[in-house]
Amino acid sequence: MLDDDPAIVARRRAERDRVECEIALGASVSNDSQRIEDLRARINAFVDASTSGHVWGVDALRFNVHDRPSGVNRRATLRGSIRVGDGAAEDGWLVARIARDVTMTFDENDVTCARVWDEDGEFVLVECAETLEAWVTPERAEGTTFFVRGELRTVDGDALGGEPGGERTRRAMEIVEKTKGLGIATQEMVRARLDAVETRIVEHRHAAFAIMPRLCARILAKEPQLVALAMDSLRARDPVGLRAAAKMEVFEPKDFHPTLVQMSRALFVQITSEHFDAPPTYSTSCDDPAERRAREIGMKIACGLEMFIAEWTPRKSSDGESTSDGEPEDDPAWERFKSSLTTNGYFREEIMGSKLYKDLLTTAVREYRRSGLATKVRRVQNEYVQRVSEILDEKYDADDVPHANPSDASDEDWLVNAEQELMEELARLEKEREKSLVEATKKAKSFVSRESGFEGVDHNATPGSCPGDLNIPNGDGVFNLDAQTFLKELGKALRMGDDEKFRAYMGPYGVDSDDDQSSDSDDADFDFPQSDNESVSSRGLPEDDYFDAPPALRIPKSTSQIPTPPMPTFLPPLLSYCIEHDHCNVPAGTIRDGLRLGQWLNGQRSRMRASIGRPIGMNATKEEKLRELVNAGKLWIDSPGRRDWDEAMDALERWAMATNGGVDFNCPHDLKYDDIRLGAWLTTQRMRHRAGEQARTPLKPEQRARMDALVAAGKLWLDKADTWESKFEAMLRWSERVTGGAHCNVPYDCQFDGYRLGIWLNTQRQRFRGNTTKNFKLSDAQRTKMQDLVDRKKLWITVPTDTWERKFDLLLAWGNEKHAGEHYNVAQQEEYHGVKLGAWLGTQRQRMIGKAGKSKPLTNEQRQALQGLIDAGKLKPTVRRAPKSPKRRAPKSSPTNNPMEPSTKRAKR
Incomplete structure (x- = not known):
């Protein structure tokens, strides 16, 4: 049994x-x-x-x-x-x-x-x-x-x-x-x-209105802590407790009394969200929803108390000893006792769960319970059970159980405002972090200004001295920067001892890297802006190339003391390639002399496109040389395959005339016309138009004017028409057609009336919660419509915690409706009330044998619910199958494989 x-x-x-x-x-x-x-x-x-x-x-x-x-x-x-x-x-x-x-x-x-x-x-x-x-x-x-x-x-x-x-x-x-x-x-x-x-x-205390048997109300009035223990037993639902709850011998479901039950908010949430069907002897039916809810709360507490008393009351055998040989829980003394047995080899290295292990464990538990070591633990565990017995034996007094009204209960607005309170708490913590960050920044700036001096470069030593050999003093106490020595020391700091590798990394002047890893970027070069009257020296720097620094660090105007930097590293291999191929258009993947020449050249093209019409900057020598190659026809800046903007717009106009008489220029995104990816091009132009001057490459005035003319004529849209209302109506139609109007929770992969409705609804939930930056905020009207569905319990915004229980209830409803409760084996592809019930059941079977995959493991309650159906023969379990051994194939009968009939090759040998 x-x-x-x-x-x-x-x-x-x-x-x-x-x-x-x-x-x-x-x-x-x-x-x-x-x-x-x-x-x-x-x-x-x-x-x-x-x-x-x-x-x-x-x-x-x-x-x-x-x-x-x-x-x-x-x-x-x-x-x-x-x-x-x-x-x-x-x-x-x-x-x-x-x-x-x-x-x-x-x-x-x-x-x-x-x-x-x-x-x-x-x-x-x-x-x-x-x-x-x-x-x-x-x-x-x-x-x-x-x-x-x-x-x-x-x-x-x-x-x-x-x-x-x-x-x-x-x-x-x-x-x-x-x-x-x-x-x-x-x-x-x-x-x-x-x-x-x-x-x-104090803020998290809650007084819940409940209707329960008067005996329960008496006990909770004198021992409020019992409501937590009752809820703990209700959630555990072991067989002993379930049998006791089915009979309800202690707290008979009669003489119901309205009362207030003191508890925490967390405990109230557990009680109201816990799914538990009333025993057959306990009725909670009522026409008034508020009263029915109060009766359900009272039923759960009463059943939990019944379970608690049954679990903790020792069962006696004929000789008066306890018959429970299960391991004591929450008993540190037992844990130490069992650990000692394991260390001393009592369990004989048996696998946990084997028959011998269970027999040894049962004997150990029995001896432990007989010992004086467990006396104190038993007294603590049975303290509340004894207290319940004392209360039941006391003379009944009506004043012990005051009558309560629903209005006496605590306000439940905190259930709705919980998310708002959480966001406020997170905002408060964020402000504290920002405050700490600001204080840390102020301290850092204070330290820098106090210790480092002017922009971090003041030198406090005596004039004419400098650490190391980077700056060699002259007779006037003015330091002359030795660029080669400086770069050499910088290379050591970067752990790049090879001068050639370091120059390849830093570029020709040690200030700009020519090895641009980007394939095509419109980012401008690091140019120094200069006015028209500034002259440029042979090395590409303004002649007035020094700042107002302290005298100890001022660099003289004369550039004759500064060594001429070496020739740019990437230009020699580029010119060598040009001699070999009669052009300099190096493919993107070309590597020469250990340098990624193709990637570097693509970066230079992008920079030259961005610098057209701008002053030549610090890379003047390199840029002038590259432009000479362009003028000589050896190098292109814009790819020959790249179409001109006007050419693409003309192609769009030809497509519009050919397809709809020039009424609509809104071509599909994947359209390719006249060897031009016209749809992708138009999408890019819309983005550039919306970004205005903030675009990476803004539209020219004449280009913008041409697009504006089409928009004004109603032939081109820049922002796609809002389809929110039509998709919302489609969601309501789906609800009526699939669920009979029960709910609007469209599955994620659902497509309906030509819309990817599930993906759309998932996005709207994110927008409603405010935790997405990819979409605009919901308008007030849109938020009101969604809130109305939420208030009517037809739409959830955050995934409900009882999703599993609801689907399990659907499984039971399916079996009762389709097969009169004989079995609940839903076919894999079958849907029920808009839920893919077969796929869900298949996942639960896998979780039962430990193959949870991306899902969380089953809880004890969920596993027990499924196991109950399996034990009753109403649900087929998933059987673990042993891996199949590979089949050995017999060799084919052929002249080559038959040693008695040698092949032609063997005959030749």
């Missing part, structure tokens, strides 16, 4: 993130067991007072004795932990707040320090990472970060050795009181975060 199977009886609950807290007691207390227990009780009472009215996400924080002294300078410690449920991250910070306050409230002789951590390490340090000193790294701070009298301190773990949480932490506890606290900025940031915990928790 299912009841006797330990693998099924064991609770299939996923381990949630844990936040743990450890409190180190003083040396005077550690050796006195009675004082330890008294202090533990006082600290737990302090926790209760600090968290009054708060409902934890899953577990309430409780401290127990964790470690007792076993040697010199060893301290007793108390430890408590909580499971942080979905959306209950603030509970972790509440634990950190309690740890800090305990060290501030209790006498330092009783409590010396406290530490908090989660599975990722010291999460308090993560909050203030930007202010930490450089030596405080995760490796050096793990297990050695404490609160001491409210101050955050870290001991260098590398200096202590040992494992975090073990010997290293114990050593750190002994010296942390003598350790200096972290920086002031760190302390302020941590203090601000912890002080804000109480406000945040």
Whole structure:
């Protein structure tokens, strides 16, 4: 039977993130067991007072004795932990707040320090990472970060050795009181975060209106924390709990009472979004939607409480011993016990899940439960169950369960405004980062102006001296820049020892690289603008080529002292190519003398096209030489295959006359006409027209005028007509035709009425959320239309969290409608209510055997739902197939393969 199977009886609950807290007691207390227990009780009472009215996400924080002294300078410690449920991250910070306050409230002789951590390490340090000193790294701070009298301190773990949480932490506890606290900025940031915990928790409290059995209302009124434990059991849904919920023996569905249930907002979201069908004995039907919702909330809580009591109530055999041999969960003592058994070879290196392993594990669990080691754990686990029994045994008083109205419940506007609050929080954090960046920039500028002087080049040494041999002083104390030596030293800094390679990299003058890797760019060269009266020297620089620098660094006007730079590196191989081929039009992929000559030449053509009509700049020698080759007919700047703008426009006009009598010039994008890619060309001209003078190559006035004339005549459009309304109407038609008007969530790959409707809707969702920069914002009218569909539950903007459950419900509806519930094996290509149900089911089968692909693994609840159909014989599972062994082919019977009949070649041999 299912009841006797330990693998099924064991609770299939996923381990949630844990936040743990450890409190180190003083040396005077550690050796006195009675004082330890008294202090533990006082600290737990302090926790209760600090968290009054708060409902934890899953577990309430409780401290127990964790470690007792076993040697010199060893301290007793108390430890408590909580499971942080979905959306209950603030509970972790509440634990950190309690740890800090305990060290501030209790006498330092009783409590010396406290530490908090989660599975990722010291999460308090993560909050203030930007202010930490450089030596405080995760490796050096793990297990050695404490609160001491409210101050955050870290001991260098590398200096202590040992494992975090073990010997290293114990050593750190002994010296942390003598350790200096972290920086002031760190302390302020941590203090601000912890002080804000109480406000945040109060803001996230929620009073939900529910209609439930009166017994449930009585229990929750006296023990509000039970609603979290009930929800935890409801989401786990193990077989023991499901059987109990089907019977509802403790909380019978009768004597319903309207009440308010205190919880957190995160817990309220879990309850309302959790899909759970009411047991057959529990009815939630009602004509009023608000009342039906309240009854469903009450039903989920009541069923969860029923499951919780069934799970945690020990089942007794005839001899009075517990029959549950499943592994204890959330039990550190059991984990240590099992680890010890594994280390000592108890499991005989058996594979986990084998029959012998299960038998050994069952025996170990049984012996552990009989031992005194588990007594305290059992007491903690059964504490709430015993409390429920006490409440049920108490005399009933009507005042214990006050009557509530729907208007008494908390406002639920925060469900709608959650996204807005998130965006505001992100904007606030962004402003803080910008502020920090501005401050850092100011500090950097201050440092540069203070230390570097004029534009970073002031030299503070005495006149006539200079570090190294880059500048050789003359008698007047004026430095003369030796360009060759400077480039040589720069080459060393760039680790380019070969002078030829360095010159090839830097170009002929060391200021411009001729090796332009771009194939065709319209970027202008780095020209110095100059007026008409500026003369240009033979090297392409204005003669007045010096700046108003301090006298110590001023370069003389005379250029005779500056060596003539070498000839450009790329020109000799280009001229050599010209001699060989009688032209200089080097193909783009040509490499000569180790230089990418073709790519470089394409870059020079682009620069020369951009520099027509502009002053010649620093590459004057190179450009003049190239233009000489152009004038001699040896080199082209514009490709002979490139069509003139007017020629392309004339071709467009001929196409319009031939196809529609010249009424419409809007040709298709892929049109090729008269050997011209006319559609792509027209798209580019529209972009240039819209960009105006900001275009990389703006249209000429006469070109723009010719296009404007066509636009004015209605023969050419620049911005495509808005098809939003027609596509929106097509979406509504799709909804009526495919889903009967149930929803408008078009599948992504859907094409309808000639529109790629799924892709369009995905884009509109992005525009609605505001997280796309590729499209314009939605207009107010468009946003209003989409919001109306969202409000009517016909359109989602953000992917719903219950998508899987909805499709599973569709699967059940399909089976009930098509096959009266006999099976749910949807064909691969079949669709149902606009959903590709067959493809979805195929994906779930693959996920069941561990082949999730790009999908996330199935959750326990999803796997259990599918497994239930498989066990009932209503769903075919996917069977893992062993790889086929390759077939061996028999050799063909031929004269060549038959040794008794040698081939002609063999005969010749």
